[in-house]
Amino acid sequence: MRYTFLLYTDPADLAHMTPEDWVGEKEAYGTYIDALKDAGVFLDTDRLAAIHTATTLSERGGELRVQDGPFADTKETLGGFFVVDVPDLDTAMAWAQKCPAARRGKVEIRASAMV
Amino acid sequence: MKGSTKARAEEVARASYGRLLAILASHDHDIAAAEDALAEAFAKALEHWPLRGIPNNPEGWLITAARRGRIDAARKHARTKPLEQHADYMARSDQHDEIPDERLSLMLVCAHPALSSAIHAPLMLQCVLGLSSERIALAFQTRPSTMAQRLVRAKSKIRDAGITFERPDRDALPDRISTVLEATYAAYSIDWMLFPDGRDLSREALFLADLVAHLSPETPEALGLSALISFLSARQDARLKDGMLVPLDEQNIGLWDHRMIDHANRILANASVARQLGRFQLEASIQAVHAARATTGTTDWEAVAQLYTGLNALFPTLGSRIGQAAAIAQARCAKDGLALLDQLPTRQVANFQPYWATRAQLLRDDAPQQAKPCYDKAIALCTEPPLRRWLEAQAATLKLH
Structure with a gap:
């Protein structure tokens, strides 16, 4: 079953990270990705640019609207994702717990709705 | 319809509901679809059995009927499930003699940590015992439509988010069973005093606790909870008199269920x-000391106090610390009990009714003037009519002059 981990963090928490912190963070993610690959469950991942770079568009009601910024202002913002292929939610939860983002922010686990 | 057949069908329904549902839902985690199929199978049984007699293996008959129902439903919505998968169940369903008991898996799913803990007990009551959402809503003091909606949402999460019926591995099992035990205890302890007419779920909770203990006898806390709820249930008939609470040490032991205590x-x-x-074993041990009054004639308060001390060292809660203070007051003197109450964080106890009721009781003899406002506070915070009446009676008999 395919699961996507949506990684949410509060940008304010990241503001006072030093360059060394970022090196450590990058290493932690590298190790995590290697572990996912070793287990044969890794499908995809990405780290997203800062929230203020977001562009939101909608064509609801037939009219194109483009908004500079995210669709909703929230304290914690989507900063990246992982897609994994594991048998069930218990396994997905076990992997999500090991994700570095779980320690800094929150990891939302969503099962794929595509059969 | 012959009355005896109907009674037999209902008997099978009660005893087998969770067993059959666990089997039917295990392959695709679709509890709602399994419930529908099972309901139809029971309806068919009520139709067929009076005419053709009760089958030798009623549970097997019901499983087969429910699986046929699901295949028919699947044919109507051909895209939902590949048919060969269903043919496989039919082949299996025709061979079985005995239905395996997968109710522990079903309970572990119902009390899965990815589901809100507030829905664990309602789900178990519905899936294992077949209770209607109206009945559950009544006990949990929720609107029936709200409870039904929450149950539906939880079942669709189980189906769509991939919560499986596979047993968790050995390392994870104790934690997972503890959520089942917590939910069972929650079902037992929902304000029974609000429903002196038996609308609480204590009987159902006792059934669930006995079931977990039976299915997981290697888990000491499962046995502990079963013992705890049995001790408490054994006193059911003694705990109210004329709508008023009877404190444990004043209960008429003739009204206790001694077989259940054994x-x-x-x-x-x-x-x-x-x-x-574990917590439940310690709490059951405290109840065992109280139950021993039936044979010894007195309550060994020193033993109760020591058990509470152990409970607070391992699993402290506000309630257990107040229990310890009350036991120490009985075993030694009111002053020692009050000293323990004084150590509790003021902010946490400010609106905690048991704290004010206990404080009032401990001040009662030596400082009735100080006891009065404590009774008043406890009465104001009390939402349970039988306890409220008792507190009012206690306040009214204070020797203020």
């Missing part, structure tokens, strides 16, 4: 063999 003592003894102390 049963509880036996389970607790089995639990202690593993030598893994």
Whole structure:
């Protein structure tokens, strides 16, 4: 079953990270990705640019609207994702717990709705 | 319809509901679809059995009927499930003689940590015992439509988010069983005093606790909870008189269920063999000391106090610390009990009714003037009519002059 981990963090928490912190963070993610690959469950991942770079568009009601910024202002913002292929939610939860983002922010686990 | 057949069908329904649902839902985690199929199978049984007699293996008959129903439903919505998968169940369903008991898996799914803990007990009551959402809503003081909606949402999460019926591995099992036990205890302890007419779920909770203990006898806390609820249930008939609460040490032991107390003592003894102390075993041990009054004639308050001290060292809660203070007051003197109450964080106890009721009781003899405002506060915070009446009677008999 395919699961996507949506990684949410509060940008304010990241503001006072030093360059060394970022090196450590990058290493932690590298190790995590290697572990996912070793287990044969890794499908995809990405780290997203800062929230203020977001562009939101909608064509609801037939009219194109483009908004500079995210669709909703929230304290914690989507900063990246992982897609994994594991048998069930218990396994997905076990992997999500090991994700570095779980320690800094929150990891939302969503099962794929595509059969 | 012959009355006896109907009664037999209902008997099978009660005893088998969770067993059959666990089997039917295990392959695709679709509890709602399994419930529908099972309901139809029971309806068919009520139609067929009076005419053709009760089959030798009623549970097998019901499983087969429910699986046929699901295949028919699947044919109508051909895209939902590949048919060969269904043919496989049919082949299996025709061979079985005995239905395996997968109810522990079903309970572990219902009390899965990815589901809100507030829905664990309602789900178990519905899936294992077949209780209607109206009945559950009544006990949990929720609107029936709200409860039904929450149950539907939880079942669709189980189906769509991939919560499986596979047993968790050995390392994870104790934690997972503890959520089942917590939910069972929650079902038992929802304000029974609000429903002196028996609308609480204590009987259902006792059934669930006995079931977990039976299916997981290697888990000492499962036995501990079964013993605890048995001790408490054994006193059911003695705890109210004329709509007023009767304190434990004043209850008429003639009204206690002594067979159930013996049963509880036996389970607790089995639990202690593993030598893994837990919250429910300790709480059951406290109840065992109270139950011993039936044979010894007195309550060994020193033993109760020591058990509370152990409980607070391992699993402290506000309630257990107040229990300890009350027991120490009985075993030694009111002053020692009050000293313990004074150590509790003021902010946490400010609106905690048991704290004010206990404080009032401990001040009652030596400082009735100070006891009065404590009773008033406890009465104001009390939402349970039988306890409220007792508190009012206690306040009214204070020797203020």
